Amino acid sequence: MTQKILNGIVLDEQTELTLNDLCCACSSSAEWIIELVEEGALEPVNLKLLGQQQTQWRFSVNALQRARTAMRLQRDLGINLAGIALTLDLLDEINTLEARLRRIEIKQA
Amino acid sequence: MEFKDYYKIMGVEKDASQDEIKRAYKKLARKYHPDVSKEADAEERFKEVGEAYEALKDPEKRAAYDRLGANWKAGQDFNPPPDWDAGFEFNGGGFTGGDAADFSDFFESLFGHGFGSAQARRPRGGFNARGNDHHAKVLINLEDAYHGASRSITLQTPQLDNSGHVINKQRTLNVKIPRGVKQGQRIRLSGQGSPGMGQAPAGDLYLEIEFNPHSIYKIDGHDVYLDLPVTPWEAALGATLKVPTPDGTVDLKIAAGTTSGRKHRLKARGIPGNPPGDLYVVPQITLPPADSDTAKALYHKMEQELAYNPRKKLGV
Numbered sequence: 001m002t003q004k005i006l007n008g009i010v011l012d013e014q015t016e017l018t019l020n021d022l023c024c025a026c027s028s029s030a031e032w033i034i035e036l037v038e039e040g041a042l043e044p045v046n047l048k049l050l051g052q053q054q055t056q057w058r059f060s061v062n063a064l065q066r067a068r069t070a071m072r073l074q075r076d077l078g079i080n081l082a083g084i085a086l087t088l089d090l091l092d093e094i095n096t097l098e099a100r101l102r103r104i105e106i107k108q109a
Numbered sequence: 110m111e112f113k114d115y116y117k118i119m120g121v122e123k124d125a126s127q128d129e130i131k132r133a134y135k136k137l138a139r140k141y142h143p144d145v146s147k148e149a150d151a152e153e154r155f156k157e158v159g160e161a162y163e164a165l166k167d168p169e170k171r172a173a174y175d176r177l178g179a180n181w182k183a184g185q186d187f188n189p190p191p192d193w194d195a196g197f198e199f200n201g202g203g204f205t206g207g208d209a210a211d212f213s214d215f216f217e218s219l220f221g222h223g224f225g226s227a228q229a230r231r232p233r234g235g236f237n238a239r240g241n242d243h244h245a246k247v248l249i250n251l252e253d254a255y256h257g258a259s260r261s262i263t264l265q266t267p268q269l270d271n272s273g274h275v276i277n278k279q280r281t282l283n284v285k286i287p288r289g290v291k292q293g294q295r296i297r298l299s300g301q302g303s304p305g306m307g308q309a310p311a312g313d314l315y316l317e318i319e320f321n322p323h324s325i326y327k328i329d330g331h332d333v334y335l336d337l338p339v340t341p342w343e344a345a346l347g348a349t350l351k352v353p354t355p356d357g358t359v360d361l362k363i364a365a366g367t368t369s370g371r372k373h374r375l376k377a378r379g380i381p382g383n384p385p386g387d388l389y390v391v392p393q394i395t396l397p398p399a400d401s402d403t404a405k406a407l408y409h410k411m412e413q414e415l416a417y418n419p420r421k422k423l424g425v
Contacts, residue, residue: 004283005259005283005284005285006282006283006284006285006298006301007285008284008285008296008297008298008299008314008316009296009297009298009299010287010289010290010294010295010296011294011295011296011297012294024239024241024242024312024313025242025244025313025315027241027242061295064295064315068244069144072142072143072144073142073144073145076138076142076155076159077135077138077139077142087145091144091145099329102329103329106327106329106334
């Protein structure tokens with residue numbers, strides 16, 4: 001049986017997601033995403049613009065990854081929002097350091 | 110089906126108290142949580158621990174499990190004896206958040222299935238509800254990122270059958286992997302998630318790109334690295350060498366006096382994109398073995414005629 005080949009959209013650095021996109025991707029309520037933003041665990045890319053004119057929040061693709069990790073941390077480990085925000089920041093830092101380490105290892109190999 | 114030793118998985122004694130089991134679970138859940146853990150088999154272990162806890166945290170399930178007897182060893186071929194659960198009723202003594210759909214056949218043969226799934230994927234309420242989004246990883250080869258490819262992906266979608274039981278339905282999709290994708294990047298397929306309820310649209314499917322480890326290339330973002338073995342005379346005299354790239358063989362000129370580890374950048378021959386990545390070729394000088402009289406004679410000749418002391422700077 002031949003099947004149609006589906007074309008998706010590659011989410012790159014330029015892609016912006018709406019609050020609704022994040023809610024759907026995490027099967028969460030908008031309130032929960034808003035709490036993450038208030039805790040500083042997620043930051044809309046246009047947060048600074050919002051003061052000047054009322055527009056919708058837009059999020060980077062990175063926020064999708066963070067929100068999903070946050071969802072699993074809360075569900076699986078029962079971590080509260082402050083703990084989630086801290087964990088996400090530490091995970092980011094570990095990832096940055098590991099990427100640096102990998103680069104150094106590649107160069108020295 | 111393999112017998113699973115839930116006590117061993119949790120690292121507790123058979124007579125451990127419920128509190129001890131809970132503590133052991135919390136500790137292991139943190140250790141193996143796939144978002145946090147750096148262990149290679151974290152996801153597998155996390156599921157295993159979740160399953161073990163599911164069985165042991167509920168005193169009734171634990172008692173029934175204990176009654177199977179202590180003679181079973183992990184990994185042994187196992188079939189539950191008839192009536193093993195006589196006197197117990199497992200009507201879902203509260204499941205943890207763990208995804209019950211992932212529990213092993215062993216667990217299901219003891220405690221049945223369909224317990225946590227409904228909770229883990231609760232419908233989003235209302236009659237017209239958008240379908241859930243789905244997330245999956247897709248493994249591709251480095252070459253696919255250069256040329257683009259299509260991948261067939263099989264997804265397990267839990268669905269309610271007519272009698273309200275959760276069943277896993279298999280669905281196969283052919284998906285185009287566009288050229289230029291990077292590690293960790295996502296592709297969104299609109300409307301390929303769970304069907305919506307009522308008039309509402311279906312959810313989306315998110316695919317996360319992951320590269321299979323490559324036998325000769327290393328990948329760093331858009332850049333690709335290749336270790337290129339060279340002979341001492343190629344490095345010393347300079348040479349034009351055939352070099353493999355994911356896009357086909359190219360000729361690379363290395364200068365006389367090239368040292369091991371000196372990177373040669375082939376611009377724009379990394380993963381395509383805007384801007385494209387680079388390919389770095391890193392020469393590694395390898396010594397021919399001195400495993401014949403001729404080879405030994407040649408090395409002796411170099412020793413006598415080159416008068417080379419690589420440790421001069423060390424003052425010896």
